[in-house]
Structures are given as C-alpha cells and as structure tokens.
Amino acid sequence: MNSYSSGRRPRRSRGGGRRRANQERFPAQQAAAKIQKKTFWQRVAAFFGNGGEKSKSVAQPGNGAQPPRPSRKPERVDVTSPRLYVGNLSFDATESDLFELFNGVGHVQNAEVVSYRHNQRSKGFAFVQMQTIEEAKRAVEELHDKEFLGRKLVVSGAKSEQHQPR
Secondary structure, X not given: OOOOOOOOOOOOOOOHHHHHHXXXXXXXXXXXXXXXXXXXXXXXXXXXXXXXXXOOOOOOHHHOOOOOOOOOOOOOOOOOOOEEEEEOOOOOOOHHXXXXXXXXXXXXXXXXXXXXXXXXXXXXXXXXXXXXXXHHHHHHHHXXXXXXXXXXXXXXXXXXXXXXXX
C-alpha cells in the first residue's frame, strides 16, 4: 500500500485562526462593539424617543452625523432703496398675500416670492418693491417681527446688486 491515508483531508475553516487571534488581541474593541450594537427594534425605539424617555445622541464624526449648526441671526440691512427683503416667510404665502399685507403700509409696486424652478415651491423668502424709500422704511418698522401666516416675518432692506460678491 501507499503512504496515503483515506484520501480525506481534515477540514479547516479559512481564516478561522486569524479571526480568533484578532479577538484575543483586541478584546476591548470587541467589547465596545458589542455594547454599541443595537437590535433593529432598539434603534427604532431610540429614534422615537423610548416613549417619553429622551435618548442622548452625541454627534460623532465617525457615525455620519453632523454637529449641530449654530443658529444664524438674519443680517440687518439698512433701507437704502424701495426694495425690501422679506424672510422667514410661510411656504403657503403667495405674492397676492404679500401685496395685500404691504399695501396696508404704503403703495406696493411689485411683490415676488422666490421659488425653486423644478417644483415651483417657495424658498421661504420674497422681495417687495415699495413706491418710495420712506414707505419702505415705514414697512420695516411696522412689519418686522410681525406674525404672518403662523411665522414671524423678517423685513429689512434688500442688498443692492453692487454690494453682492460675484
């Protein structure tokens, strides 16, 4: 007979030895990974707030979450022309609504709600052209921080085209 055995080789899993070695070398990382790993339903419950219990989520750069942005105050622009910027506008507001609102202060030449081209949805701000600079200043005094369609308006002078960077 020849020196071969039954012809079968003992079964060995591929890379099994390497995996075991990694677990032995880095037990702290393995334990941390097991602690952070949540089931699907735990993640759903955490998303909806655990029924009144607030979950504290810290934005870490590794998990794809972005740190919260600091709130920006609207830039106050002096009224140097009859053109006004109207911000924090309700998405339901139309040009005719703005025309009526500003007509109570002075004569309105034009009201234009800025909207997206592809779906015509309002961007939440508009421009209103008054007859004179004095009427524009009066509109800013009377309508700034006034509640309109459920939101407080931000009314200020519009930036002129020569001040805008290209």
